[in-house]
Amino acid sequence: MRLLRGFGWFLFALLLLVFAGVLYARKVSNPLLSGTLPLRGLSGPVSVTRDAWGVPHIRAQSSDQDALYALGFVHAQDRLWQMEFQRRIAQGRLSEVLGEAALPQDKFLRTWGFYRAAQTALPALSARSRSLISAYTAGVNAAIAQDRLPLEFRLLRFRPERWTDVDSIAWSKLLAYDLGGNWDQELTGQHVVSKLGAAALGSVFPPYPAGAPTILSSQELNLPTSLSSPQWPGAVQNRIQTGMTLPADALAQLKTQLAAAASLGFANVPGKGSNDWVIGGSRTASGKPILADDPHLALSAPMLWYLADVQGPTLHAIGATLPGLPGVVIGRNDQVAWGVTNVNPDVQDLFVEAPGAALQSRTEVIKVKGKPDVKLVVQESAHGPVVARSSQWNDKEDRAVSLEWTALKGGDTTFDAFFGLNYARNWQDFTAALSSYVAPAQNFVYADTAGNIGYYAPGKVPIRSGGGAAAGWDGSLPVPDDAAHTWTGYIPFAELPHVYNPADGLVVTANNKVVPDSYKPFLGNIRNWAEPFRAERILQLLNGKGQPLTVADVAKVQLDTVSLVWQGLQPYLLAVQPRDALSTQALSLLRGWDGNETMTSVQASIFEGWLMELENMAQDELGSGKSGSGVTLNSLAVLNQLKTNGALCRGPGAATCAELLSGTLTRATGTLAARLGTDPNRWAWGDLHHSFSKHGAFGGVGAISWIWNRGISTSGGTNTVDVARPDAGTFNQTHAPSYRQIIDLSDMNHSLFIGTLGQGGNPIGSHYADMQPMWRDGRSIPMSTSAADWGRTQTLELQPQGGGTQK
Secondary structure (H helix, E strand, O other): OHHHHHHHHHHHHHHHHHHHHHHHHHHHHOOOOOEEEEEOOOOOOEEEEEOOOOOEEEEEOOOHHHHHHHHHHHHHHHHHHHHHHHHHHHHOOOHHHHOHHHHHHHHHHHHHOHHHHHHHHHHHOOHHHHHHHHHHHHHHHHHHOOOOOOHHHHHHOOOOOOOOOOHHHHHHHHHHHHHOOOHHHHHHHHHHHHHHOHHHHHHHOOOOOOOOOOOOOOOOOOOOOOOOOOOOOHHHHOOOOOOOOOOHHHHHHHHHHHHHHHHOOOOOOOOOOEEEEEEOHHHEOOOOOEEEEEEEEEOEEOOOOEEEEEEOOOOEEEEEEOOOOOOOOEEEOOOEEEEEEEOOOOOEEEEEOOOOOOOEEEEEEEEEOOEEEEEEEEEEOOOOEEEEEEOOOOOOOOEEEEEEEHHHOOOOOHHHHHHHHHHOOOHHHHHHHHOOOOOOOEEEEEEEOOOOEEEEOOOOOEEEOOOOOOOOOOOOOOEEOOOOOOEEEEOOHHHOOEEEOOOOOEEEEOOOOOOOOOOOOOOOOOOOOOOOHHHHHHHHHHHOOOOOEOHHHHHHHHOOOEOHHHHHHHHHHOOOOOOOHHHHHHHHHHOOOOOEOOOOOHHHHHHHHHHHHHOOOOHHHHOOHHHOOOOOOOHHHHHHHHHHOOHHHOEOOEOOHHHHHHHHHHHHHHHHHHHHOOOHHHOOHHHHOEEEEEEOOOOOOOOOHHHHOEEEEOOOOOOOOOOOOOOOOOOOEOEEEOEEEEEEOOOHHHOEEEEOOOOOOOOOOOOOOOOHHHHHHOOOEEOOOOHHHOOOOEEEEEEEOOOOOOO
C-alpha cells in the first residue's frame, strides 16, 4: 500500500509538472491578443480584432501601410516559426539550425538560387508595392521584438534574425516551384524514351482526351485578330518531340535534387490540382455572380494559409494570406472577388550547354550546426543555374546542364499584380494588375458586384524558337543549347487566354486544358494538363441543377466525392476473374457501387487500393519508384491501357490486362486485409484514409512529432472534386483543398471561407487545429467584414510610439 501511495504521489507530481509546463509554454509563446500595445513605426492607431476562430480583422485609420504593418505583426504573432522555416528554405539555410541532415536540401536550394531571384525582384517593384512591403516588414520585426518565441525556437536554441523586405518576397519563389514546373517530367520523359521508345511517351503521359472540356471554348477566346506570337498548328502541338539524352551521372545529380525538393514537400503527384469557377448572375438565384475556389496543395502543420481581413483608408481586402507575404492572395475586396488555380504551362527547360560554354561561378558557404562549414561552388549559364555536370557524353567532353525558368529571371513583378488585385475595383483594374504577373502562371476567375464575370491566364510563357510548320521543340525533353533551341520572348499579355462575360455565364477551371487547338500560341504540349475528371464532374453538377444556383449548391459541388475515375474504369474492373475468396467478396461489393467515396464506404477502400496497384503497372518496364527512376501512372493512363489491352499491362505474372487486373486485385485485397482485417464489410474508407498535416522540422521526429502533426479521417479520393488521392503505402491524404472560399457577390458578407487546421502556430494553443473538423465536414466560417458575424472577439489596440519605421 505504501508503494502504491508513493506511486500515486509520484504520478500526481508528474502530472502537476506537465500541467505547469503547458501553462508556462502557453504564457511565453501565445501572442498578446487584447489590451493596448505601443509600437514604433505606425503613423496612427490600428485595431486588431480576432474573431471566434482567431481570424484578425485589421482596421487602420491613417494609412494602408499601417494596415500592412499590422498584418506583418499578426503573421509573426501567430506563425513566426512557419515564417522562419520558410525563409530558411528560400535562403538554403536549414543546416544552420537542423544540422547535417538538411545539407542536401540546402545544396539544392543554393544551386537553384531562389533567394537570389527574390533579391532581383524587389527593385523591380513599383513604389507603392515597395512601401507596403516595407511596412509589412516593420510589423514583423515589431512582433519579433516582443520576444514571445514559439516552442520550436526554444527547442532548437536559436533566435530569429530581423525580417527583411526580400524575406517577404522569397517564399513566393518556392510556391512558384511547387506550382509552375515540369523539369522532373523532362527527366522521366527521357527515361521512358530510352527504355521503351518515343511512342511510349503517350502511354506514360497520356495526351489530353479529345472532346474533354477546355476552360475556354473556341468561341470564348477573346484575342486580337492579328497575333504577334508564333502560330503552332494543332498537329505540331500533338507531335512527339525529340530531345537530348542525359548521361547517368547527370541524371543522378538531378534525381538527388528532386529528392531534396520532395523532402521539403515540393513534388508533382498524380491528381494534385485545384478547382475554381465563377457563375454569372443569369444562373444564380440572387441574380449576381458566385465565385468559388479551393486550391489543392500539400498539407502542413501549421496550415499553409492564414485567413485575414485587412482594411486601411483605401485597402479593403479579406481572404487567404500567406504568412511571410504581405497582402491577400485569394479573396475579395468591397467590389471584386478572385480565385486561382494552376495553369501549368511549360515554363522550364533543361539545356545541355556546349563544351566550354561561358559560365559564371560563385562560392556559397553553408553553415552546418555542429559541423564545419561546407563550401558549394554554384555556376550559372545564360539560361540560368547549372543543375548538373557530366563528362560521360558521346564526345567525352565536360558539359553543364542548365535550367531556364521564368521564375528565376530578374525583375519579377508578380507582387505588383497581387497588390493590384487587392485594390482592383473593376475588370479594367483587374487586368491591368495581372499584366504585371510573371510566375507561377495561374487561372484567375473574376467577379464583381456590378454582375460581371471573367477569366484570365496571366504569367510569362516562353516563345520557343522553331515555331510554325517546322516546329520541332516543345520543351518536353532536355535539349542542346543551340540556335534551334532558344527562348525568343514571351506570349504577349493581350494574347494570353481570357474572356469577359462569356455568353453561357460560366467559367470552370480544374487544371484541365486551358484552350482548344484553335488557340495557336504554344502554352504546352497535350500532356501538360491534368486529367479532365474534376472539370467534367463540376460541369456536370453545375449544368445539371435545373434551377438557379445558390451558395449552398456551390458548397455541395466543392464537397462532391463521386469518382468519375471509377465510372470510367468500372466495366474493366468488374469483368475481372478473381483468384481467391477475398477478391471474390471484394468484387461483389463493388458491383452496383455509385462511386461515392464517403468515409463509410467500403467500396472506396477496395477501389482506391486496387487503383493504387494498377498505377504501378509500368514499374517492371521502367524501374520501381524507390529507385528514383520509376513512374506512377495517373488514372487516365491506367484507363487507356485497360481500354486497349496496352503493352504496359504485360509483365511478370501477367500477359494481358485481364491477368494484370486479377493479380492487382489479389494484392490490393491482401493489403487491405492486413490493415483492416479479413472481413471486407468492415473496410470503411474513413478507417483507412486520413489527412496528414506534417510539421516541417519536427514532423518526422517520432518521439515528439505528435505534438505538431495532425490528421483526421477524410472522404474523397483520386480526382474527385473534393480531391483526396491516397498516398501509396500509407493511404494518407497529404494533398488536399488547402483553403476553400465561396464568395456571394449579391452580399459579400454572406461569403464563406475555411482552412485545413487553424490560425495559430502554437500546438497547445486554442486555434492550432480548431478548423480541422469543420474543414473535413464541409463547414465554413463567415468571410465577413461585419462585426456582427465574428462571434466572441478579442481586440488588441496598436498605438504609434516614437518616430521612424522599424526595419
